[in-house]
Amino acid sequence: MIDLLSSAYVTGEDVAAHLRSLGECRVEVTRLERDGACTDFLAIEIPGLDAQAPRLGIVGRLGGIGARPAVSGLVSDSDGAVVALAAAAKMLGMAQRGDAMPGAVHIHTHICPRAGTRPHHPVPMMRSPFPMREMMAHEVSPRMDAILSVDTTRGNRLVNHRGVALTPVAKEGWLLPIPDLLLDVMSWVSGELPVTLPLTTQDITPYENGLPHVNSIMQPAIATPAPVVGVALTAQATVPGCATGVTNAWDADVAMRFCIETAKLFGQRTLSFVNEEHWEQLQARYGSLAHLQGVGRELA
Secondary structure, eight states: OHHHHSOSSOOHHHHHHHHHTTSSOEEEEEEEEETTEEEEEEEEEEOBSOTTSOOEEEEEOOSOSOBTTTSOSOBGGGHHHHHHHHHHHHHHHHHHTTOOBSSOEEEEEEEOTBOEEEOOSSSOEEEOSSOHHHHHHHHOOTTOSEEEEEEEOOSSSSOOOSEEEEEEEEETTEEEOOOHHHHHHHHHHHSSOOEEOOOOGGGGSOGGGOOOOSOSTTGGGGSOSSOEEEEEEEOSSOOOTTOBSOOOHHHHHHHHHHHHHHHHHHHTTOOOSSOHHHHHHHHHHHOOOGGGGSOOSOOO
């Protein structure tokens, strides 16, 4: 998948054709082009054995796979798409060998080889080709019962560790505990103790409010009532999202296997992202925080 995406000419249709050649799946490509910006959104459905099973969503979150013409090559920011699409390809191969997913899995991302960059502290980041709310309309589906949002998260000083980190669960404005089983799965696939990415309330609010965010990893949480967990590709040093030569195949493989193992457990109803009893208590005691999914009050 890294090789396929390492091209100035790759399109969503190219990726869709590759996935269709690997097995039975539904792939929709939606091209969005406006004011000189362009990207191809991919919506992939991997069939499951049980049509009634809960459906996991995997969102490959990124600004773009390339920042041409400013730089040539696959940028650090591409990891969200790399991992999500590699997971799709691997699950299709598993199904061909008799190991189909227990429940359907929905994988959404976008292919943009010519995205822009924007200033950000401590290092520059990639810029989404279209406003974030518009991006989320394509990347988040109401058919996703829970979501793993995979994103490069190297441009910060919060996680000084190279590998993969998990965020707390975000749901309707709340930050909730990471399920123990998700931490176990990360330990199993990485062979290491699990690492977590700290979040603030600002990080789960929309980009439109203009406040600082660690990055866009939690933006799917503004567009759905489903619980969202971020799967962050991290580094010991701060690395710009527009840097090339950064994508690490080992780390991407760990993230991909984590997504697949989570999809198995979620489809089997063995894993829940939210403790429903605790969720009901929070709602009864403190009320809804869903207003944090919107832009809030207009400032004078």
